[in-house]
Amino acid sequence: MTAAPPIAPARASVAPIVRRIVTYTILFVLVVLTATGAADLVGRVFDLFGDEALAGSGTGGLAVSLTFTLIAGPLAGVLGWFCWRRLADPTERDSLAWALYVVGMSTVALVVWTTASLTAIASTITAETLAAEAATGLVWAGVWAGHWFVLRRTDRRPTRLPGTAALLGGTFGLLLGAGGGMAALTAVVDEALTVVTEGAAASLGSPWWSGALQALVWAAGGAVVWAWLWLRGGGITARTGLAAVVVVGVAVLGGALLTLGGTGTVLFVLLRLVVDRSDGVPVLIEPVAPAIAAALVGSLIWVYHRGVVRARSRAVRQASTLVTSGIALIFAASGIGVIVNALLATLTTPLAGSDPRTVLLAGISALLVGAPLWWATWKPGTTPAPDRRGWADRSVYLVVVFGISAVTLLITLLVIGFRLFDTILAGDPGLLDRIRAPLGLLVATGLVAAYHFSVWRRDRAEIAAVAPVAVPAAVPADVPAAARPAGAARAIGEVVLVMGPGAAPVVDHLHQLTGAPVEYWQRSSTTTVLPDPGQVVRALAGVGGDRVLVIVGEDGAVTVIGLVPAQVA
Structure with missing residues (x-):
């Protein structure tokens, strides 16, 4: 058959x-x-x-x-x-x-x-x-x-898609409230400056308060929508990838841009009032009102969401730091480029209506705003911990900054070459005046590229020097950390523990065993059997990497999973 x-x-x-x-x-x-x-x-x-x-x-x-x-x-x-x-x-x-x-x-x-x-x-x-x-x-x-x-x-x-509706709606409310708040503050500050510079009679018959009240309505409406969906609707408790993008990519990034841009504009106007009075006072202070509004609203958004970031995972905190550092670096590098441009302009015959002092003050303002924040965020004089260099975000940040700088350098060189040959062939004597702007950009991006490439090479060398060593299986549980083989504590960069309530002994044991920080996520179950310490040691034997997931079942069974960053094509 x-x-x-x-x-x-x-x-x-x-x-x-x-x-x-x-x-x-x-x-x-x-x-x-x-x-x-x-x-x-x-x-x-x-x-x-x-x-x-x-x-x-x-x-x-x-x-x-x-x-x-x-x-x-x-x-x-x-x-x-x-x-x-x-x-x-x-x-x-x-x-x-x-x-x-x-x-x-x-x-x-x-x-x-x-x-x-x-x-x-x-x-x-x-x-x-x-x-x-x-x-x-x-x-x-x-x-x-x-x-x-x-x-x-x-x-x-x-x-x-848990929490997605609350995150999207909260982001919309935040943008709506920020726009309305800036419009209302701009109207108020602008009217106050008009009264101070031109007298109270200048504002008679102008219903400036009408536009301010209308903008205030939008600001209040956006704030209510944001507060309801973010605080009551579950947006603040979401831990999805979209939540990280909203907090870091929208709130922190947007708040930092508004704050730095507004502060830099106010500083530029103040410097012009002191040094450069080529224009009248009403013309000089014209951008002050929107700049003050942007700085105030942006700082509120930035400060609040920086506090939110502190309660998130290390990856989110690192992303927030790198985003802030990148924004500050853009302002500082732009300031350096504009300063070089202004200094070169003093060696040429200025065009009609242009003043190198104005350009110089703009560069100084951008540098004074961006450089201190970049220094405080990036901390170039401080050596980070060895495990911090293993974070993928830091390496990606260095590569991205160096790559963008290299591309900018290439394009700037091509522009300089074109203007050089075009000036020579046309017999134009104003070569320096034509290439001073790209030369300033070349100097700024060259400095940025050189610094970040050196940091990237130094990080790679120090990562290789502290290469992880796997936890040996023969190490018993009662052996203290000082008696373990050298380098064993650096086998794991971070431990993520998923376990029921009462996990404090396991958290302490994992920290002593690996020397790595332990992030604890509690299971929804109400009871948990504590695992045997020797079982934990055996489960971690031969496991290493930047992040390791340890799952303790309700019966005390231990499961260890090594994690690597996702490679998305």
């Missing part, structure tokens, strides 16, 4: 994935159409109180709104009910399409609702009535509330 051939395992069908993508895309479009039509109808109802006809100047717009509301609305309800029933299946709740729909619709609804509502509120300051914006805000507020309820309060919320 011939044996039956083995049955090949069935391939996973892509039909459910395609069905979810199509279903949630259609649902998204139907909800948008329904909300758009309903908002227009509500706006027309509001217009009735302003003695305007319901159909307005034509029936076409009203027909479109009725179509969207009365046809797309029921279709959206039926399709939503169909999706809601399927969400009883955990597989449906775990789908990426469902998570993208809820997060996307929540974010879109929040943006439309907030901007429309704040526009309507701000218009009341100038005695305007914007019924369409008020209606749009009212309808889209309901759309956001419904999806936020699904996302936060129901048992059918998506399991993917």
Whole structure:
């Protein structure tokens, strides 16, 4: 009797994935159409109180709104009910399409609702009535509330993309509040400077307070949105990659840019008032108001999020440090380049209307703002700990800075060469004046490239000198750290422990055993059996690297996983 051939395992069908993508895309479009039509109808109802006809100047717009509301609305309800029933299946709740729909619709609804509502509120300051914006805000507020309820309060919320809606909405609120705050402060400071320099009569008849109050409405609205989603909505507790990008890439980076840019501009104006009075005082102080506003708002954002970064992982803290260092380096290098440009300008005949003193003061301002911050952040005079050099972020930072500097050097050399040959061939005597700007950039980028290349080479040499040595399996648990073989404590750069409550003895043991810092993440279980110390030593035998994950099960079993940075193509 011939044996039956083995049955090949069935391939996973892509039909459910395609069905979810199509279903949630259609649902998204139907909800948008329904909300758009309903908002227009509500706006027309509001217009009735302003003695305007319901159909307005034509029936076409009203027909479109009725179509969207009365046809797309029921279709959206039926399709939503169909999706809601399927969400009883955990597989449906775990789908990426469902998570993208809820997060996307929540974010879109929040943006439309907030901007429309704040526009309507701000218009009341100038005695305007914007019924369409008020209606749009009212309808889209309901759309956001419904999806936020699904996302936060129901048992059918998506399991993917945790905290993404709160992070995106909080970032939008932060940007909205920062823009409104800077606009309001600019109006106030500008009016104060006008009164000081030109007298109180200069501001008579100018409703400067109207623009300030309208900007204040936007600032307050953005602050409320940010506070609700960031503090109450779970944005501050998110530990995803997107959360790190928002904290470091948006808040810290944006706050540092605003602070340094605003402070440098104010310093430049003050230096011009003392040294360079080639323009009148009103012209000189014109950029002061927006610069002060940017510096104040940026410093608030920067200081707050630096405090948030301190409670995050070491990788996030390192990223924040490197981002701040990079921004400060850009300002300092730009200042050096502009100073060289200004000094070379003193050797040439200046163009009409140009003054090397103004350029020189601009370079000095940028250097005075960027150099101290770079020195305090990067700490070039301090030798970092050996394990710090093993961080991938530091190496990437050095390579990126050196690479950008090298590319800039190459382009600058090409520009200088072109202008050199063009001047010689044309017989133009003004060679220095044509190449002084790229020469300044060449000097600045050359210094940056040389310094960071030397730091990169020094780090590589010192990393090789303290190459990690694996923890030997024969070392018993009761042997103190001083008695272990030399270099064994440097086998592991960081230990991440995942364990239930009561892990303090294990944390201390891991720190003594490896000499590395231990980051503890508590499991959701309520009880945990402490592992045998000898079992921990045996599990770590031969394991080394920048980061090691140690998982202690509820029964005390120890699992050790060596981690390496992900290589994304």
